[in-house]
Amino acid sequence: MTTAQIIFLVVAAVTLVSAFMVVTTRNLIHAALWLVATLFGVAVTYALLNANFLAVVQVVVYIGAIAILFIFAVMLTRKEMRDQGPQLNSAWWISALLAVLTFGGLVGMLWGWKGMDTLASEMPVGFDSVSALGDALISPNAFVLPFEVASVLLLAALVGAVYVAFNPRSGDSRK
Amino acid sequence: MDWTIWVEWLIKSLFVVFALLTGFAYLTLYERRALAKIQVRIGPNRAGWQGLLQPVADAVKLIFKEELTPAKADKLVFFWAPIITMVPSIVIAAVIPFGPTTTLFGRTIVFSVANINVGVLFLMAVASIAVYGIVLAGWSSNNKYAMLGGLRSSAQMISYELSLGLGFVTAILLGNSMNLHDIVDAQRNVWFAVVQPVGALIFMIVTLAEVNRAPFDMPEAEQELTAGYHSEYSGMKFALFFMAEYQKMIAISMIAATLFFGGYREFWFLKDTFLSVDAIWNIGPWQFQAWFLGPIYMLLKVVVLLFFMIWIRATWPRIRYDRLMSFGWKVLLPLSLAVVFISAVGVLVAQQFDNNWYLAIIPIFSSVAGLVAVGFVDQALRRKSYASH
Amino acid sequence: MLIEYIAIAVLLVLSTAVALIAVGLGTIFGPQKKSEAKSMPYESGMSPYGEGTRRMPVRFYLIAVLFILFDIEVVFFLPWAVVFRQLTWFGLAEMVIFITILLVGYFYAWKKGALEWE
Numbered sequence: 133m134t135t136a137q138i139i140f141l142v143v144a145a146v147t148l149v150s151a152f153m154v155v156t157t158r159n160l161i162h163a164a165l166w167l168v169a170t171l172f173g174v175a176v177t178y179a180l181l182n183a184n185f186l187a188v189v190q191v192v193v194y195i196g197a198i199a200i201l202f203i204f205a206v207m208l209t210r211k212e213m214r215d216q217g218p219q220l221n222s223a224w225w226i227s228a229l230l231a232v233l234t235f236g237g238l239v240g241m242l243w244g245w246k247g248m249d250t251l252a253s254e255m256p257v258g259f260d261s262v263s264a265l266g267d268a269l270i271s272p273n274a275f276v277l278p279f280e281v282a283s284v285l286l287l288a289a290l291v292g293a294v295y296v297a298f299n300p301r302s303g304d305s306r307k
Numbered sequence: 308m309d310w311t312i313w314v315e316w317l318i319k320s321l322f323v324v325f326a327l328l329t330g331f332a333y334l335t336l337y338e339r340r341a342l343a344k345i346q347v348r349i350g351p352n353r354a355g356w357q358g359l360l361q362p363v364a365d366a367v368k369l370i371f372k373e374e375l376t377p378a379k380a381d382k383l384v385f386f387w388a389p390i391i392t393m394v395p396s397i398v399i400a401a402v403i404p405f406g407p408t409t410t411l412f413g414r415t416i417v418f419s420v421a422n423i424n425v426g427v428l429f430l431m432a433v434a435s436i437a438v439y440g441i442v443l444a445g446w447s448s449n450n451k452y453a454m455l456g457g458l459r460s461s462a463q464m465i466s467y468e469l470s471l472g473l474g475f476v477t478a479i480l481l482g483n484s485m486n487l488h489d490i491v492d493a494q495r496n497v498w499f500a501v502v503q504p505v506g507a508l509i510f511m512i513v514t515l516a517e518v519n520r521a522p523f524d525m526p527e528a529e530q531e532l533t534a535g536y537h538s539e540y541s542g543m544k545f546a547l548f549f550m551a552e553y554q555k556m557i558a559i560s561m562i563a564a565t566l567f568f569g570g571y572r573e574f575w576f577l578k579d580t581f582l583s584v585d586a587i588w589n590i591g592p593w594q595f596q597a598w599f600l601g602p603i604y605m606l607l608k609v610v611v612l613l614f615f616m617i618w619i620r621a622t623w624p625r626i627r628y629d630r631l632m633s634f635g636w637k638v639l640l641p642l643s644l645a646v647v648f649i650s651a652v653g654v655l656v657a658q659q660f661d662n663n664w665y666l667a668i669i670p671i672f673s674s675v676a677g678l679v680a681v682g683f684v685d686q687a688l689r690r691k692s693y694a695s696h
Numbered sequence: 697m698l699i700e701y702i703a704i705a706v707l708l709v710l711s712t713a714v715a716l717i718a719v720g721l722g723t724i725f726g727p728q729k730k731s732e733a734k735s736m737p738y739e740s741g742m743s744p745y746g747e748g749t750r751r752m753p754v755r756f757y758l759i760a761v762l763f764i765l766f767d768i769e770v771v772f773f774l775p776w777a778v779v780f781r782q783l784t785w786f787g788l789a790e791m792v793i794f795i796t797i798l799l800v801g802y803f804y805a806w807k808k809g810a811l812e813w814e
Contacts, residue, residue, distance in 0.1 A: 312699070316702070316706045319703070320703070320706050320707040320710045321710070323707060324707070328714070370721050370725050370726070371725050371726060372722070372726055373727045373729065374722050374723060374726050375734055375735065376735070377735055377737055377738075378732075378735035379737070386719075389719070390712065390715040390719070393711070393715045394711045397711035397714075398707055398708050398711060401703070401704045420703050420704065420706075420707050421700040421701065421703040421704045421707075422700060423700045423701070423704075427774075435767075449737060450737040450738060451737075452738075458752055458756055462756050462759050462760075465759065465760065465763040466759060466763065468763070468767070469763065469767065469770060472771075473770060473773070475774075476773045476774060476777050479777040480777045483778070483781060484778065485777075485778055538738055539738060542726050543718050543719050543721060543722025543723075543726075544722065546718065546722075547715060550718075628813065629813035632813045633811065633813060636762075636811045637806065640802075644795065647773070648788075648792070648795075651777075651780060651788055651791075652788070655784055655785060655788060658781060658784070659784075
């Protein structure tokens with residue numbers, strides 16, 4: 133095994149264990165922290181795939197912003213940081229079945245795929261993935277339209293957040 | 308991958324850790340002495356010559372202090388919060404270049420722990436992780452003041468992080484790369500602080516807020532929050548928060564120096580002399596590049612920037628929290644956006660006419676934008692309804 | 697490229713070790729005399745009342761949401777900043793459109809008073 137493979141296996145195991153802890157741990161802040169560990173594992177996986185930009189953006193956006201929002205949300209809504217209710221609802225076996233089937237389907241599809249046992253070709257020396265990404269995002273014959281539409285999406289989220297979270301009459305939610 | 312590369316990494320990492328730890332120790336002394344001078348006091352001068360052993364005495368004292376964990380605290384998070392705060396303050400220095408790339412002992416040495424092509428983004432990522440330690444310390448202490456301090460602090464940090472990010476974008480625009488080595492090399496002829504003075508100024512204001520320094524030290528406001536997020540911490544765990552704050556000050560000064568003040572490069576008037584970092588020195592039979600001047604220039608710039616931080620602390624009162632947040636969202640964010648676009652336009656105009664003198668558009672127009680912002684703040688402060696809150 | 701990240705990992709391990717050693721020194725050499733009064737929350741000498749952790753104002757949550765949106769905007773800026781010299785005015789125009797759309801939301805939030813802090 134190469135070093136990269138060993139690192140990948142370790143990181144993948146850590147990511148999966150943390151993901152499992154997210155859903156099983158009862159303390160909500162701890163669950164949020166396990167989520168951070170999971171997201172970090174994903175970032176390392178991106179780095180292993182030579183996707184530098186994506187790896188660091190994963191940390192900036194998911195760990196640095198979205199997970200912080202989760203922690204704020206837990207602090208906002210819960211007085212008791214412990215989840216007391218049952219962790220499984222009556223339909224748990226349906227979701228378990230679906231998860232197993234999806235996993236089985238993925239394995240089945242990937243089994244016959246040639247790409248599974250060929251190594252990815254080396255990046256050309258001096259290949260700058262960030263410039264390539266910038267080109268792809270903005271140059272007129274690539275992804276300009278999705279790029280501009282992304283800002284509309286952000287706008288919708290912004291307006292929605294302000295409308296839902298902020299009620300000028302009550303001012304602060306001191307109640 | 309042979310073993311020498313591990314040795315190289317270890318030496319570089321040890322250098323960074325050692326530099327930041329000693330820097331932290333002596334920055335505390337420097338700050339206390341400088342504050343004392345400004346306030347016409349003497350400051351600590353008893354331990355050793357001119358108080359030079361004071362940091363050692365402080366460390367020993369803190370080691371022998373009792374560490375308390377409040378009964379209702381979340382023990383695990385309470386233990387890790389100071390460590391999560393302290394570690395990013397060192398790791399952020401991983402991509403900062405200390406000297407020009409050179410050849411030593413037959414191998415090419417890059418003077419930074421890691422030379423990654425997304426260096427600037429790495430800085431952003433580590434800066435955004437730094438919020439965790441504070442919010443977790445505040446929450447895990449099970450103390451009202453700590454929680455409020457942690458929340459305020461994290462809200463402040465994330466608000467100012469946007470302008471920090473746009474400051475990075477400005478430097479990337481001017482340097483045409485996300486690699487910090489390239490950004491420093493692009494400042495060979497002129498510092499970015501000259502091309503984009505308003506951008507550099509915004510960056511320095513924002514860094515003050517990011518490291519929770521006066522006048523933005525709201526989260527620690529002693530009078531109202533006892534000590535903010537680290538109220539419940541004592542002994543070495545408190546020392547770690549202290550360490551983190553001062554190491555962040557040093558790291559962020561290094562970043563500001565790298566992005567806007569030429570990094571390890573010589574001062575402009577030393578260009579092409581033997582004191583330039585590119586100069587080749589001939590001493591007797593040896594011929595070598597003067598790379599070792601890089602860390603020295605860096606140190607000089609960092610010390611000057613740190614002095615400004617201390618000076619500001621000695622001079623300005625704390626800003627009220629509502630004004631702090633309004634300033635971040637309503638003044639700095641639009642202004643830094645304007646600065647980004649003015650820089651882009653200036654660079655494009657200069658490229659169009661193939662004449663770098665057109666870059667003068669950038670300082671002129673961004674100064675106008677800065678003055679508009681100052682006028683706006685002045686207007687807002689004069690408004691009576693605002694003052695009566 | 698991966699190799700550079702290993703260097704960062706070395707620094708990460710080293711700095712964590714420093715932090716753990718610092719805490720460890722305090723635990724070894726510091727006194728450990730627990731008492732009930734010491735383990736109470738510190739409220740400037742008064743006896744604490746009410747819960748230690750309380751629900752926080754919704755405003756912090758709103759700030760976090762706004763932060764995510766503008767953080768993503770900053771992230772979109774970065775690849776553009778690297779290549780905008782090749783794309784010249786066309787790239788700039790696109791970025792202006794992108795940001796104008798977002799600024800509509802920004803001014804909406806401003807007018808709604810979401811950026812006001814009382």
